[in-house]
Amino acid sequence: MAIKVIDRFPGANARILAVRDDAKAPEIVFTPYPRGGTEALWFDFRVHDPSPPAAGAPESLKLSLAFFETLLGGSNPAAIRPVLRERGKAWSRLKPPEVKTEPDGLQTLSWSVPYPVEPHEFALCMPYTYDELATALEHCKGYWTSSDIGLTQGGKVLQRLSNDILKGCKACPNPHGLYILARQHAGETPGSWVLDGMLEAFSRAKPVNWCVWIVPFANLDDVLSGAYGKDPFPHDLNRAWGDPPMRHETLVMRHDIRRWAQRCKPELVLDLHAPGASENDGVYAYSQKNGTPESEKANQAWLNLFAQALAPDYAAETFARVADYPSRWPQPWLGDFVRDAIGTAAVSLETPYCAIRDTALLQKHYREIGQRLARAILTRWGRGWPATSGTSRP
Numbered sequence: 001m002a003i004k005v006i007d008r009f010p011g012a013n014a015r016i017l018a019v020r021d022d023a024k025a026p027e028i029v030f031t032p033y034p035r036g037g038t039e040a041l042w043f044d045f046r047v048h049d050p051s052p053p054a055a056g057a058p059e060s061l062k063l064s065l066a067f068f069e070t071l072l073g074g075s076n077p078a079a080i081r082p083v084l085r086e087r088g089k090a091w092s093r094l095k096p097p098e099v100k101t102e103p104d105g106l107q108t109l110s111w112s113v114p115y116p117v118e119p120h121e122f123a124l125c126m127p128y129t130y131d132e133l134a135t136a137l138e139h140c141k142g143y144w145t146s147s148d149i150g151l152t153q154g155g156k157v158l159q160r161l162s163n164d165i166l167k168g169c170k171a172c173p174n175p176h177g178l179y180i181l182a183r184q185h186a187g188e189t190p191g192s193w194v195l196d197g198m199l200e201a202f203s204r205a206k207p208v209n210w211c212v213w214i215v216p217f218a219n220l221d222d223v224l225s226g227a228y229g230k231d232p233f234p235h236d237l238n239r240a241w242g243d244p245p246m247r248h249e250t251l252v253m254r255h256d257i258r259r260w261a262q263r264c265k266p267e268l269v270l271d272l273h274a275p276g277a278s279e280n281d282g283v284y285a286y287s288q289k290n291g292t293p294e295s296e297k298a299n300q301a302w303l304n305l306f307a308q309a310l311a312p313d314y315a316a317e318t319f320a321r322v323a324d325y326p327s328r329w330p331q332p333w334l335g336d337f338v339r340d341a342i343g344t345a346a347v348s349l350e351t352p353y354c355a356i357r358d359t360a361l362l363q364k365h366y367r368e369i370g371q372r373l374a375r376a377i378l379t380r381w382g383r384g385w386p387a388t389s390g391t392s393r394p
């Protein structure tokens, strides 16, 4: 018996505290690794045992998460349901954990997974990095064009997707403008899966005279390093949109959003996130703050549209919210920049990591959320939805 943990691949995150090669009760104890940031939550690692016992092997391996109360949103253990994928199989969502509370109050959350197994991967939610995006783009059959728009602070190339605005239309002035970002907080992979559904929905509908620009991995450095990227140092990406900007990524995206706004009628900037770990009451949205009566009306119209599109199964009962939680940095958010520089509505959408009420979330649910959002925008901007909107993807 020689259990191995693999935590060096794009997006991996785990601080392994103990690996117990106990033939009766093997266990891995881990906790999400802050990677120099103030908050921790995202985890993703692989487990492998190249030499399981030939006979009398245990039937399960315990994966135990320590220091739960130190994670962002670590308040309700029963709501934490990570995902597991055995090699060659689909992701599955685990049941709520077994909770062990020590006399001093420290809690450990444990999930039992099959043993011995082919190498398997264990994460808070389905990961989403370059491979998953490449699969999505392939599925969209060339609808999206990728352009390099600048560098991250770590020197990686930041990419933006765009559609062909005028396909089939020779005189389409002033296109509808939609700009989408995901992963300002790198560990928030539910936002990427929602985007995955939107990419597919728009590529199927092929709306004419729309200008859709998308940054799929806004905090690319942390996406690849596996850092959670919520309130990291030197600066949270979504608190770095001021003038002057406090991160190179926001400097780059500010230029790009201005370029976009010059090429269309900018109508909506949509920012895809995930909330605290334990939140499971549904998708909800934060609107821009301190807007003019006119901009607040425009924001409210989008919030109403999205609430209706996601009701009743995916929307939280209180869908439209105001972000009034304490922030470590006072600098402007994306919505503030969009309000002041472009004068456009901006909606930030929070999609849970694990479940919405009794529904354990898998890729198909996230994609459906994205498809419903896309369909709502298509309906509003006067583009019909094709009859063949179904998907057979897992």
Ligand SMILES: [Zn+2]
Pocket (backbone or CB within 6 Å): 184, 185, 188, 273, 274
């Ligand atoms: Zn976020």
